[in-house]
Amino acid sequence: MAVAELTTPTCTKQGLRSSEVFYLSAGTPSFRRLSFRPLRRTHSSRISCSVNQTAQAPVAVQTKDPKSNKPECFGVFCLTYDLKAEEETKSWKKLINVAVSGAAGMISNHLLFKLASGQVFGPDQPVALKLLGSERSFQALEGVAMELEDSLFPLLREVQIGIDPYEVFQDVEWALLIGAKPRGPGMERAELLDVNGQIFAEQGKALNAVASCNVKVIVVGNPCNTNALICLKNAPNIPAKNFHALTRLDENRAKCQLALKAGVFYDKVSNATIWGNHSTTQVPDFLNARINGLPVKEVITDHKWLEEEFTDKVQKRGGVLIKKWGRSSAASTAVSIADAIKSLVTPTPEGDWFSSGVYTDGNPYGIAEGIVFSVPCRSKGDGDYELVKDVIFDDYLLKRITKTEAELLAERRCVAHLIGGGVAFCDLPEDTMLPGEM
Numbered sequence: 001m002a003v004a005e006l007t008t009p010t011c012t013k014q015g016l017r018s019s020e021v022f023y024l025s026a027g028t029p030s031f032r033r034l035s036f037r038p039l040r041r042t043h044s045s046r047i048s049c050s051v052n053q054t055a056q057a058p059v060a061v062q063t064k065d066p067k068s069n070k071p072e073c074f075g076v077f078c079l080t081y082d083l084k085a086e087e088e089t090k091s092w093k094k095l096i097n098v099a100v101s102g103a104a105g106m107i108s109n110h111l112l113f114k115l116a117s118g119q120v121f122g123p124d125q126p127v128a129l130k131l132l133g134s135e136r137s138f139q140a141l142e143g144v145a146m147e148l149e150d151s152l153f154p155l156l157r158e159v160q161i162g163i164d165p166y167e168v169f170q171d172v173e174w175a176l177l178i179g180a181k182p183r184g185p186g187m188e189r190a191e192l193l194d195v196n197g198q199i200f201a202e203q204g205k206a207l208n209a210v211a212s213c214n215v216k217v218i219v220v221g222n223p224c225n226t227n228a229l230i231c232l233k234n235a236p237n238i239p240a241k242n243f244h245a246l247t248r249l250d251e252n253r254a255k256c257q258l259a260l261k262a263g264v265f266y267d268k269v270s271n272a273t274i275w276g277n278h279s280t281t282q283v284p285d286f287l288n289a290r291i292n293g294l295p296v297k298e299v300i301t302d303h304k305w306l307e308e309e310f311t312d313k314v315q316k317r318g319g320v321l322i323k324k325w326g327r328s329s330a331a332s333t334a335v336s337i338a339d340a341i342k343s344l345v346t347p348t349p350e351g352d353w354f355s356s357g358v359y360t361d362g363n364p365y366g367i368a369e370g371i372v373f374s375v376p377c378r379s380k381g382d383g384d385y386e387l388v389k390d391v392i393f394d395d396y397l398l399k400r401i402t403k404t405e406a407e408l409l410a411e412r413r414c415v416a417h418l419i420g421g422g423v424a425f426c427d428l429p430e431d432t433m434l435p436g437e438m
C-alpha cells in the first residue's frame with residue numbers, strides 16, 4: 001500500500017509542570033472517604049517531547065481553595081492514587097489524559113462510558129477524563145461524573161469537571177471536542193460558522209497554551225471540518241496534522257448501505273472513503289471501496305443505484321434519523337468517535353484504510369491546501385497517520401470532490417477573521433446542510 005507523508009511541523013512546547021497538587025473538593029456532596037491511599041495525581045506523559053519524567057514524592061491532600069478557578073476533581077476521583085504504588089498492575093500503561101467538551105451532551109453520554117471502560121484505548125490503559133462544560137451545564141456535568149463514579153471502572157483513575165478550557169485542557173493527550181451550538185430555527189449557516197468558530201478559536205488557543213504538545217484533537221461539533229480548521233489555526237504550536245474532523249460516522253453509514261445492497265454483513269465491506277466535508281456535499285466513494293475484497297462495482301452492478309440512491313442515502317442519513325428520533329445521532333456518533341480513536345491507536349489492517357477529515361497541506365490528490373478535508377488514512381497504531389496514495393478517480397468522483405472542496409473553500413472565506421485570514425467574506429455557493437439538517 002503506497003502512502004504519502006504529510007509535512008509535520010515539530011512540536012515546540014517543552015517542559016512539564018514541576019508538581020500537581022491534588023485536592024479534595026470539600027463541597028462535593030458525593031465525597032466519600034475510601035481506604036486506599038490518597039496521593040498526588042500522577043503526571044501525564046508528553047508523547048513526543050524529550051522531557052525526562054522523574055518520580056515524585058506524594059504530596060499531602062489539600063482542601064480545594066474556594067477561589068481557585070481549577071477544574072473540580074470529582075468525588076471518589078479526588079482519591080486518586082499513585083499508579084506506581086503497590087496496587088499498580090504491572091501490565092498497565094502510563095495514565096493518559098483525555099479531555100471531552102460538551103461533556104454533558106448526548107454524544108458524550110455514550111462516549112464517556114466507552115472511554116472509561118477500556119473499549120477505546122485498551123484494557124491496559126488507565127485514563128483520566130477532563131470534562132469541559134459551561135455554567136449552564138455544570139450541574140449536569142456533576143451528574144455525569146456521579147454516574148462515572150457509580151460505574152466502578154477500574155481503568156478510570158481521575159475525573160475532573162470544569163468550565164475553563166485553559167484548566168481542563170492542561171496536559172491532555174487527547175481532546176475530543178464535541179460541544180457546539182446547534183443551528184437554531186432561521187439561523188443562517190454563516191452565523192452558525194461564526195458562533196461555533198468563536199468556540200473553536202478559543203479552544204484552539206487553550207490547547208496551544210496548556211495541552212500536551214503532541215495532543216491529538218478530534219473535532220465533532222458541527223460544522224466539524226471548518227471548526228477543526230479554526231481550532232488548528234489557533235494552535236500553531238501543535239502539529240496541524242494532529243487535528244481531525246469526525247467523518248467516521250459517515251464512513252460507517254456508507255459501509256452499512258453497501259452491505260445492505262450487496263446482501264452481506266458489513267464486516268465484508270472495506271476501503272470505504274468519505275471525501276470532503278461532513279455535510280450533504282460529502283462524497284461516499286464506491287469506486288475504491290471493496291466487498292469481500294472485490295471492487296464494489298463488480299459486486300453491485302446496479303451502478304445507477306450507486307450514483308444516485310447510495311450517495312444520497314449516506315449524505316442524508318443523519319436527517320432521516322432526526323425525523324424518526326426527534327434528535328440527532330448520538331449513540332452511533334459515539335461509536336464512530338471510538339472507532340476513529342481506535343484506528344489511530346491500533347495498526348490499520350493490511351490493505352485497508354479509514355476516513356478522517358485532516359489538514360490538506362501536502363496532500364497527494366490535488367485537493368486545495370489549507371482546508372480540513374476527509375480522505376483515506378492509514379495508521380501504524382502510534383496515534384499518527386499517513387494518507388493513502390493509491391486510490392483511483394473517475395469523472396463522477398472528481399466532479400463530486402470538486403463540489404465538496406468548493407464548499408469548504410467558501411466556509412473558509414466565511415471564517416477568515418478567525419484564522420488570521422483578514423476580513424471574512426461569506427459567499428457560500430448554496431445553503432448546504434449538515435447531514436442532520438435536510
Ligand SMILES: NC(=O)C1=CN([C@@H]2O[C@H](COP(=O)(O)OP(=O)(O)OC[C@H]3O[C@@H](n4cnc5c(N)ncnc54)[C@H](OP(=O)(O)O)[C@@H]3O)[C@@H](O)[C@H]2O)C=CC1
Nearest residue numbers: 102104105106107133134137179180181220221222246249
Ligand atoms: N461529526 C459528526 O459526525 C457529528 C457531529 N455532531 C455534532 O456534535 C455536536 C454535539 O451533539 P450532541 O452531543 O448530540 O448535542 P447536545 O446538544 O446534546 O450537546 C452538545 C453540547 O454542546 C454545548 N453547547 C450548546 N450550545 C453551546 C454554545 N452556544 N456554546 C458552547 N457550547 C454549547 C452544550 O454544552 P455546555 O452547555 O456544557 O456548553 C451541550 O451539552 C453538535 O454540534 C452536532 O451537530 C452530531 C452527530 C454527528
Ligand SMILES: O=C([O-])CC(=O)C(=O)O
Nearest residue numbers: 318328329434435436437
Ligand atoms: O446535523 C447534525 O447535527 C447531525 C450530524 O452531523 C449527523 O447526523 O451526521
